[in-house]
Amino acid sequence: MKKTVLVTGAAGFIGSHLVERLLSMGHQVVGVDNFDGSYSPTIKWANICTIRDRDGFLLVEGDIRDAPLLDRVFSENDIGVVVHLAARAGVRPSLEQPLLYQDINIRGTLNLLEASRAFGVEQFLFASSSSVYGLNGKAPFNEEAKVSYPISPYAASKAAAELYCRTYSYLYHLPVVVLRLFTVYGPRQRPEMAIHRFVKRVDQEEEVTIFGNGTAKRDYTYIDDIVVGFEAALAHQEEAFSIFNLGRGKAVDLRHLLRVIEEALGKKARIKNLAPQPGEVSITLADISKAQALLGYQPRVSIEEGVPLFVQWYVDNRRREDEGSSSH
Ligand SMILES: NC(=O)c1ccc[n+]([C@@H]2O[C@H](COP(=O)([O-])OP(=O)(O)OC[C@H]3O[C@@H](n4cnc5c(N)ncnc54)[C@H](O)[C@@H]3O)[C@@H](O)[C@H]2O)c1
Numbered sequence: 001m002k003k004t005v006l007v008t009g010a011a012g013f014i015g016s017h018l019v020e021r022l023l024s025m026g027h028q029v030v031g032v033d034n035f036d037g038s039y040s041p042t043i044k045w046a047n048i049c050t051i052r053d054r055d056g057f058l059l060v061e062g063d064i065r066d067a068p069l070l071d072r073v074f075s076e077n078d079i080g081v082v083v084h085l086a087a088r089a090g091v092r093p094s095l096e097q098p099l100l101y102q103d104i105n106i107r108g109t110l111n112l113l114e115a116s117r118a119f120g121v122e123q124f125l126f127a128s129s130s131s132v133y134g135l136n137g138k139a140p141f142n143e144e145a146k147v148s149y150p151i152s153p154y155a156a157s158k159a160a161a162e163l164y165c166r167t168y169s170y171l172y173h174l175p176v177v178v179l180r181l182f183t184v185y186g187p188r189q190r191p192e193m194a195i196h197r198f199v200k201r202v203d204q205e206e207e208v209t210i211f212g213n214g215t216a217k218r219d220y221t222y223i224d225d226i227v228v229g230f231e232a233a234l235a236h237q238e239e240a241f242s243i244f245n246l247g248r249g250k251a252v253d254l255r256h257l258l259r260v261i262e263e264a265l266g267k268k269a270r271i272k273n274l275a276p277q278p279g280e281v282s283i284t285l286a287d288i289s290k291a292q293a294l295l296g297y298q299p300r301v302s303i304e305e306g307v308p309l310f311v312q313w314y315v316d317n318r319r320r321e322d323e324g325s326s327s328h
Contacts (some may be wrong), residue, residue: 002029006079008064008112009086010119011035011190014127014181014226016047018083019057025045028056030077032070034063038088038225039191047188064108067115074119081234082116083125084109089157090192091131091279094154105157108166123175124163125233130182130219130247130284131155139251140287143180143243152279162243163272169241176240177233182247182286185306187313194254195220195307198261199314208253213275217251217283222301222309232295247286248299260303264311 005022009015010031022029031048035041051057058077062069066084074080088104088191089095109126116124134150139210162178169176185195201208229246236242258269276282291297301309 003080004030004071004078005081005083005084005099005174006030006032006077007085008032009084010059011044011048011126013086013190014184014223015045015085016188017186017223017227018085018230019048021052021231022185023054023056025231026056027165030060030079032060032062032064032073035087036059038090043191051207052100052250064111065103067111070111070115071320072290074115074223079121081123081125081229082112082121082207083127084112087127089154089190091152091154092277094152094157095267095279098153101157101186103151105154106160109161110164112233113164113174114328117168117172118176121174122297123177123234123237124165124168125126125230126161126176128162128180129155129158130245131281132159132162132286134281139285140249141245141285142287143245143290150280154279159234166241168293171241176236176242177236178241178243179229180228180243181220182219182245184221184223184226185311188207189223190308194218195257195261195310196314198258198269199265199311202258202265202267203262203314204268205267207270207272208258209274210258211270211280212254212282213272213273214255214271215253215282216276216280217253217285218257219249219251219255219285220306221248221299222244222305222306223305225299225301228296229291229295229299232291232297234266236295242294244291244295244297245286245288246291246297247284247288249286249288251283251285252303257303257307260307261311264308
């Protein structure tokens, strides 16, 4: 395998962890990120501060919608593998900006598939989302379920990008692995994601607003387990196209999550319930048996172990949080 791995969205939450892991495995890594304003670019720069100057890492500040830029990146570097994480993420904001989600998540993915085809990439990993299961999924969600009923523009954009991945795999024999990620959390989690938001609010003794009555369930997956899942997927080269769920395989309801957060912070949450939000499903739960059987994937970190790890990181980085939000 050619050694250079292109990681898009390298300065993001998951991307920065993955780049660290790839570098320590001895890969050459080219990271592409446009440091967009989805949340503070200051936070993204902080995410990669320890890897920016490491040997084997090249950072390209640029946009995956810029096809000539991708052309340059591929022609100047010996890209063997693409790990495509760059996206506009998040369900709720996608209802406000459907065209932006379409542009980044679909057109951007297509640009990368085109470059991968043109430059003979050996493997393409795509970060998809549990949200593609939409109203078709019956928990636990199995990769065989139809994904024809997404209920947010974000979910629709990920489902469409998966279809393009399949098409390119079929037409051009580009080996593709789609990884459907289930709510990832841990150090550097995006500030607007539920666990991060709840921890911040409880810590600052502010009211925590939750949508619905607290019975919504999510399969929360710790970042280290996700990184191990990506690593296993990189070694999975038997099939032309495959899809794997990467989750923890346990559904946790919001009330339990809040209790775990309260315990980790040693503070009580003041909860305000709001009406359930359109676009959100009531449960996500991964059937991880396929990833277990074919990738040897075995998530290890429970919510009771992972939340205190996140809280510890949060407490150590409160100042960075404040700097990030003031420059946003
Ligand atoms: N975090 C989760 O729970 C979760 C769950 C399911 C799927 N995913 C997917 O995993 C991937 C990474 O998620 P994350 O939580 O790390 O998000 P993130 O927002 O922290 O990371 C995405 C990165 O992509 C970059 N980016 C966005 N648009 C770009 C563009 N046009 N060109 C270049 N770079 C661009 C952003 O600047 C950001 O650094 C996304 O594709 C997301 O949809 C995440």
